[in-house]
Amino acid sequence: MSELELRGVTVRYGHGARAQTAVDAVDLTVRPGTTHGLVGESGSGKSTLARAAVGLVRPTAGQVFLGRVDVTGPSRYARRTRRRVQMVFQDPMSALDPRLPVGLSVAEGLLATGRRTSRADREARVTALLDRVQIDPRRAGDLPGAFSGGQRQRITIARALAAEPEVLVADEITSALDVSVQGVVLNLIRDLQADLALTVLFISHNLAVVRYVSDDVSVMRAGRVVEHGPAERVLADPADPYTRELLRSIPVMGQPLVLADA
Incomplete structure (x- = not known):
């Protein structure tokens, strides 16, 4: 198990007066063997932060550590270490090559x-x-289009696990799925985290989903983390007005139920 730590991570796009800051000096630590929920409205910077964590976006400033290794560095060792952080994306159909059998x-x-x-x-x-x-x-030879959305998402999870990661970054992986299918995927993530001792950064705008899977929670607004702490404390007794606003505006229905196979 490894700790994922982001120190002062800033991501800006553009230059000069037209530069836009998507992530602004964020500090975030995902404790080893736990699931850390990252929540915020659309445009808050959470997906950009996730991409910085796995190396798909290069931070303008700050560092990303896996254990004690700075994986934002240029060394070969940093690149090898970065492979131990794998990402599952929001849209599984875009993440899979439609012409390639899922087994491949x-x-x-x-x-x-x-x-x-x-x-x-x-x-x-x-x-x-x-x-x-x-x-x-037995369906390893089938193409992605032959599967449902929930099945495709589970296939992308299998592909991420094939790399034997220590950290899994899940970016809105249930947002496009029906409620019953969400339950299947969420229970899978919980089981995998426990069975494989994974460290998981789980990004979602859905507070009910975050509550179900997370040990800790960070809340992002306009590129910054405005609140963080144990999930039960943050979601039951938030200190920041923005977190309270999210709780009022987004229905929290309790734990998702597994109603059917996806």
């Missing part, structure tokens, strides 16, 4: 480990991963 998409994640394996070993690993996310391994 999952196998791509194995390449990130840098290990040389035989074809038989790769096929066995893909079978185990698909089974772990409740996808019939």
